[in-house]
Amino acid sequence: MSKKIHSISCLNCSSWNKSVFCDLQSDQLENIDNHKSSDFYEKGETIFKEGGFARGLFCVKKGKIKLSKMGPSGKEQIIRFAKDGDIMGYNSMLSKSKLSSTAVALEGSIVCFVPANDFFGLIKSDPNFSLKMLELTAKNWNEASRLITDMAQKTTKQRLAEMLLWLKETFGLDEENCINVKLSREEIANLVGTATEAVIRLIGELKKEKLISLDGKRIKLLDIHGLAMLANRLE
Amino acid sequence: MSKKIHSISCLNCSSWNKSVFCDLQSDQLENIDNHKSSDFYEKGETIFKEGGFARGLFCVKKGKIKLSKMGPSGKEQIIRFAKDGDIMGYNSMLSKSKLSSTAVALEGSIVCFVPANDFFGLIKSDPNFSLKMLELTAKNWNEASRLITDMAQKTTKQRLAEMLLWLKETFGLDEENCINVKLSREEIANLVGTATEAVIRLIGELKKEKLISLDGKRIKLLDIHGLAMLANRLE
DNA sequence: CGCGCGATTGATTCGGCTCAATAACTGTGG
């Protein structure tokens, strides 16, 4: 079970400046502080479940989280990730529909919960915040429409290369150029949209082609440009 | 080329009540009226192109429009449709990025153009409008994330069934239960994310299975529940 | 040391893509 922890004030949250709340005034932040709660989730713990009702918005103070959807045949599809400063659950709140994905911690994570009322209060009272939210949801769409096209048109290998680059852009690389997040082969498969075995074989191919190498379980990117070529990123 | 037409006032636009503008006051609508322009596009004409800059928002007064993205290998991927009352181009305006898709008229269509300034003016001044826009963009995300999962996990045949149902929900059926939009086989393929030949063969199979029938080019849905079963829609 | 889960490899099958050829359809001009 997740552990309630003493709420740290948004005013000195280390992830505040990366979040959609970065332009709020201190009185607005204090108001959120008064109503929010904070929880610590162990690796593998579920923060919320697809199909549930969103009573508010989740904001990641620290950690790495996967957001996934159950496919019709019971296979998980990872849709996006959340990390420090990212928010989750707002889409279903805004569209007044059930949560469209399940959030699971990929490592120990601290997540704050802001009640819906406070969130809608901000939207009603602060046009700049609305704009920020609109900018966020619009960016999500751009990302999503690219993903749809990729899924529909690229080969599994191209998608794998694409996803490795995406992981790099999302979580960055460590000092050894290894992707800075721990995912099982199955999770990578659920991200790429293929079978675990296929991922393993394709990782092997990428290794032979000297685009990546394996450092234990960690994936080291050797040739980012080569991966981008393979993934057929024109831009 | 598209023909400029005399702008019909939003105040008595037949699609106004279906649009995001439906809750605006008449003075707000008049302000839009003063700056907007209206154009008629023939079937096949391009309204805007992916990669271009969005100087404003497009609102469909009447017609059917496909929004598609160019895949890396030059294959079109249809991402969504727009019909009476729908707006287009707002995502790139909101995210301050290039237009992420190309809009082409599927039939003769009247499309109005609202300059960015007026749109942002509404957002700044009318929290209810912001909420409406947020609701819209959030719904888009829900739709998109479902589409990503479908593309990644469903077979081509399931996706075809899914898309036929989606077309039905978007454009409705005529008095003979035929899908109320004219798409070429290639366009259906670009929607499903497969080759034209595959679509043709699969349409043949669906016909054999008595889920659909063909009335000339028009696709008649015989067994909607059966299609939903096939598409593996659990909800 | 042995259990159990995740990773890996192998063999087989099959869906769906490609290329190629033909048929049906649309619009055009005589």
Added chain:
DNA sequence: CCACAGTTATTGAGCCGAATCAATCGCGCG
């Protein structure tokens, strides 16, 4: 109204990527 040209739709054959099923390996942990 017909002939023609250019699409668009359909059908066929062959091939390849990737899913599935099955077996083995490797490692962390009690």
